[in-house]
Amino acid sequence: MTIEVRxxxxxxxxxxxxxIRRFEEWVTVLVDADxxxxxxxxxxxQEAVPVGxxxxxxxxxxxxxxxxxxxxxxxxxxxxxYMFAELMGRESGYNKGRGGSMHIADMSLGIYGANGIVTxxxxxxxxxxxxxxxxxxxxxxxxxxxxxxVNHGLFHEAMNLAAxxxxxIVFICENNKYAITTPIESMIKVPIHTRADAxxxxxxxxxxxxxEAVYLAMVRAVERARGGGGPSFIECRTYRYVGHYxxxxxxxxxxxxxxxxxxxxxxxxxxxxxxxxxEAGVWSPAERAAMDEAVDRELEGAVAIARQAPWPSADTAxxxxxxxxxxxxxxxxxx
Amino acid sequence: xxxxxxxxxxxxxxxxxMERDPNIFILGEDIRGxxxxxxxxxxxxxxxxxVLDTPISEAAFVGFGTGAAMAGMRPIVQFQIATxxxxxxxxxxxxxxxxxxxxxxxxxVPVTYTxxxxxxxxxxxxxxxxNPYPFFLHAGIKTVCPANAYDAKGLLIxxxxxxxxxxxxxxxxxxxxxxxxxxxxxxxxxxxGEVKHEGSDVTVIAIGQMVAEALRVxxxxxxxxxxxxxxxxxxxxPLDKDGACAAAAATGRVVIYDDANRTCGFAAExxxxxxxxxFDELKAPIKRVxxxxxxxxxxxxxxQAALPSEAxxxxxxxxxxxx
Numbered sequence: 001m002t003i004e005v006r007x008x009x010x011x012x013x014x015x016x017x018x019x020i021r022r023f024e025e026w027v028t029v030l031v032d033a034d035x036x037x038x039x040x041x042x043x044x045x046q047e048a049v050p051v052g053x054x055x056x057x058x059x060x061x062x063x064x065x066x067x068x069x070x071x072x073x074x075x076x077x078x079x080x081x082y083m084f085a086e087l088m089g090r091e092s093g094y095n096k097g098r099g100g101s102m103h104i105a106d107m108s109l110g111i112y113g114a115n116g117i118v119t120x121x122x123x124x125x126x127x128x129x130x131x132x133x134x135x136x137x138x139x140x141x142x143x144x145x146x147x148x149x150v151n152h153g154l155f156h157e158a159m160n161l162a163a164x165x166x167x168x169i170v171f172i173c174e175n176n177k178y179a180i181t182t183p184i185e186s187m188i189k190v191p192i193h194t195r196a197d198a199x200x201x202x203x204x205x206x207x208x209x210x211x212e213a214v215y216l217a218m219v220r221a222v223e224r225a226r227g228g229g230g231p232s233f234i235e236c237r238t239y240r241y242v243g244h245y246x247x248x249x250x251x252x253x254x255x256x257x258x259x260x261x262x263x264x265x266x267x268x269x270x271x272x273x274x275x276x277x278x279e280a281g282v283w284s285p286a287e288r289a290a291m292d293e294a295v296d297r298e299l300e301g302a303v304a305i306a307r308q309a310p311w312p313s314a315d316t317a318x319x320x321x322x323x324x325x326x327x328x329x330x331x332x333x334x335x
Numbered sequence: 336x337x338x339x340x341x342x343x344x345x346x347x348x349x350x351x352x353m354e355r356d357p358n359i360f361i362l363g364e365d366i367r368g369x370x371x372x373x374x375x376x377x378x379x380x381x382x383x384x385x386v387l388d389t390p391i392s393e394a395a396f397v398g399f400g401t402g403a404a405m406a407g408m409r410p411i412v413q414f415q416i417a418t419x420x421x422x423x424x425x426x427x428x429x430x431x432x433x434x435x436x437x438x439x440x441x442x443x444v445p446v447t448y449t450x451x452x453x454x455x456x457x458x459x460x461x462x463x464x465x466n467p468y469p470f471f472l473h474a475g476i477k478t479v480c481p482a483n484a485y486d487a488k489g490l491l492i493x494x495x496x497x498x499x500x501x502x503x504x505x506x507x508x509x510x511x512x513x514x515x516x517x518x519x520x521x522x523x524x525x526x527x528g529e530v531k532h533e534g535s536d537v538t539v540i541a542i543g544q545m546v547a548e549a550l551r552v553x554x555x556x557x558x559x560x561x562x563x564x565x566x567x568x569x570x571x572x573p574l575d576k577d578g579a580c581a582a583a584a585a586t587g588r589v590v591i592y593d594d595a596n597r598t599c600g601f602a603a604e605x606x607x608x609x610x611x612x613x614f615d616e617l618k619a620p621i622k623r624v625x626x627x628x629x630x631x632x633x634x635x636x637x638x639q640a641a642l643p644s645e646a647x648x649x650x651x652x653x654x655x656x657x658x
Contacts, residue, residue, distance in 0.1 A: 096439030103437040120430055127402025127404070127408075130402075130403050134408070
């Protein structure tokens, strides 16, 4: 069995997927231990999509993410210690603890934020793409959203804007089959990728459990965007093994079967890619195991760093609302 | 001094600011078509790349402005009718207004929203006649509501230069107003109100198109010997709280004349502020003259009954003056 990507890139892609998987598993542990507050949405099972997509991007390309964004952030270069610190609400987190899981962002890496509202990142990415294009830069934007998002009005509006203005953008639909608990096939009458036809942009679907397939489709789309060819749409068919959010596994929901979950686990992207790299002679099983071990150590270190990180000072609660401040703005809750 | 219409003053501000900074661009529905005059000549001068006609996609074009601003541009997003902001509510309130804090200060979002024809009258009916700036204030979006051509140019320039989202509400009743407007660019700082008419018996705090009506009432009542001070906050957020308190304390009697809805409206906030800060200097309870909390009906007598009126203002003034 052969692979099409360079060996060093291939092992980086494996490492990135493994990092996401382990990161999400840590999140579950930390949520259960009440070390992370609020609501977190893990992407266990979907790792090939963000890694395949972001491997085709440069640091200065823009990306908007979703409520299920940890994988996107890591794949775009996000560093685990700052991510854990953000999820724990610490001052050293990416957003100084102001955002948490659903708003994590790093503008220096082109990460325009996870977003708590479905498809809200799509027009943001369009605007960034317009800025790049109008300044004559060859940067592109990519926007992630889920299968549930394709029925949102903003999906339609943003796809159309990107098409009519020929923006350098790639839309990535992570089709994990369920909008929380609702099967997507009961919510749309056509294959998702065919929606692109209606806007006059190329659309295709790829196996979202195959990181190389995602990457190669993304390379084509990014080349098109950088070359002035306008937007593209890629539906990545994938699956989350875990619940919509962390606590779901305690809730005994029955919107899908254990058999279905197991069927997808048999096609696991990380196992599949790790094995292919052995078959292709890129590395030995021992080298792979060493990388797994290194990822585990890295994340243990990241969690330890975040646990030691300082909390934000309460007297900064009103900071960062405005870039230009005025006396009495923002108003306090009492005088 | 040269006299310009309000919309001409806006047009001059657009031209001068876009000339000054190539990162400024304008987008919205029918911008190139120039429905009223405020976008006249922009396409010819600055080209299609900086003067964008959008599809009827308010939520997307607001988000587009936010994303462009995060990437270093300075968009002007124009709403041709004030109620169209409702179509973009999440993108305004949940995205643009919160982005900087949610990201721990990593970004600025320098977007100007020009909200045209707010508080329209004469049969615009239920869905085109609102005066929705309280929604912006509640969301923490900086907001100006200039009442005359001079203030329109100076505050539009300030709004465009501000590094945060700013809503610029152009009242329908002011858009035809003419006034003295200097030709050179000038900026009126946000958060500075202005005494529009000196007076010593009662203070009317008037917003937007209510200012001209308050000035007429001041002239009328002067003939009866009631001296009315008219104070215009001009910026609703950040509010010139010291100016408001000084205006109230100057007479000890206050009527707030606001064309927005009554409940949780701007007049309610002002009233609370004055009660908290200058209660001891007041000689009578604060009165509000506002819209009724009702959708505006089409039929003229019903419309007029729901809107704040000069007659209602006069009644309120007499009441606080003990008449």
